[in-house]
Amino acid sequence: MTIALELISLTKHYGAQIAVDRLDLQIPQGSLYALLGPNGAGKTTTLRMVAGLLQPDGGDAFILGQSIARQPKAAKRLIAYLPDEPLLYGKLRPLEYLEFVAGLWGIRPAQAAADAKELLQKLNLWDVRGEFCETFSRGMKQKLTLAGAFVHRPKLIILDEPLTGLDAAAARLVKDMLADYVRQGNTVILTTHIMEIAERMAERIGIINHGKLIAEGTLDELRVRSGEEGGNLETVFLELTEDADRDRERDFAV
Ligand code: ATP
Numbered sequence: 001m002t003i004a005l006e007l008i009s010l011t012k013h014y015g016a017q018i019a020v021d022r023l024d025l026q027i028p029q030g031s032l033y034a035l036l037g038p039n040g041a042g043k044t045t046t047l048r049m050v051a052g053l054l055q056p057d058g059g060d061a062f063i064l065g066q067s068i069a070r071q072p073k074a075a076k077r078l079i080a081y082l083p084d085e086p087l088l089y090g091k092l093r094p095l096e097y098l099e100f101v102a103g104l105w106g107i108r109p110a111q112a113a114a115d116a117k118e119l120l121q122k123l124n125l126w127d128v129r130g131e132f133c134e135t136f137s138r139g140m141k142q143k144l145t146l147a148g149a150f151v152h153r154p155k156l157i158i159l160d161e162p163l164t165g166l167d168a169a170a171a172r173l174v175k176d177m178l179a180d181y182v183r184q185g186n187t188v189i190l191t192t193h194i195m196e197i198a199e200r201m202a203e204r205i206g207i208i209n210h211g212k213l214i215a216e217g218t219l220d221e222l223r224v225r226s227g228e229e230g231g232n233l234e235t236v237f238l239e240l241t242e243d244a245d246r247d248r249e250r251d252f253a254v
Pocket of ligand 1: 014019037038039040041042043044045046
């Protein structure tokens with residue numbers, strides 16, 4: 001089995017507070033992986049370190065074997081990272097934006113134009129290709145930044161809350177696009193607070209709490225682990241995080 005992303009003892013502090021605490025994790029290639037956790041658990045901090053946007057205090061992240069600390073250029077070519085807030089240039093139109101992104105990756109203009117057209121058509125943005133991004137709704141901006149993530153054909157796409165704010169039709173489009181991309185052998189890692197999304201889309205799920213991985217596996221494995229064998233992911237998630245909080249309080253008390 002090829003590992004798309006491996007975290008080894010990844011650690012980050014903000015001042016005296018530990019946000020990510022010696023995190024170890026392996027995510028197999030060709031799968032959709034959901035990273036869950038309560039607010040403030042350390043998900044975004046972890047993903048920003050994987051994307052090379054934040055320097056870890058310890059440990060490392062390997063993208064298909066390339067270290068983000070030691071081979072950052074090679075590692076970054078293999079991934080696309082989408083933050084939870086869509087970042088666009090307001091004075092660019094969708095085609096211009098995608099061609100600009102393609103230019104940053106050194107993709108030939110003819111190829112870039114053809115890919116941009118296909119992506120905009122797939123995401124129902126072709127009809128607004130001539131309008132400035134600043135006029136777009138949040139959902140339209142989200143779809144366009146997602147299109148931008150596909151431009152350099154990364155092997156691993158990391159998405160922070162990709163479906164929040166999308167209407168039902170847009171969410172379906174994005175889910176289908178991600179599923180196709182995984183079927184082609186690529187890997188998607190996403191965070192979400194919407195348990196139904198993780199339950200329906202993810203092959204494996206990791207749960208982070210207070211910067212530590214408290215449980216990891218398929219939904220069935222997590223059910224067994226939580227003792228909620230017939231439970232849905234919401235029940236399993238709440239049970240596992242509450243257990244971890246109780247253990248933590250006990251550790252602090254002694
Ligand atoms: P959410 O689900 O709410 O988005 P999260 O799991 O993504 O949360 P992080 O954003 O990684 O969590 O935050 C982890 C911890 O680090 C939190 O306690 C947060 O307050 C803290 N933190 C995050 N960014 C900073 C920062 N720039 N400066 C100081 N503390 C930070």
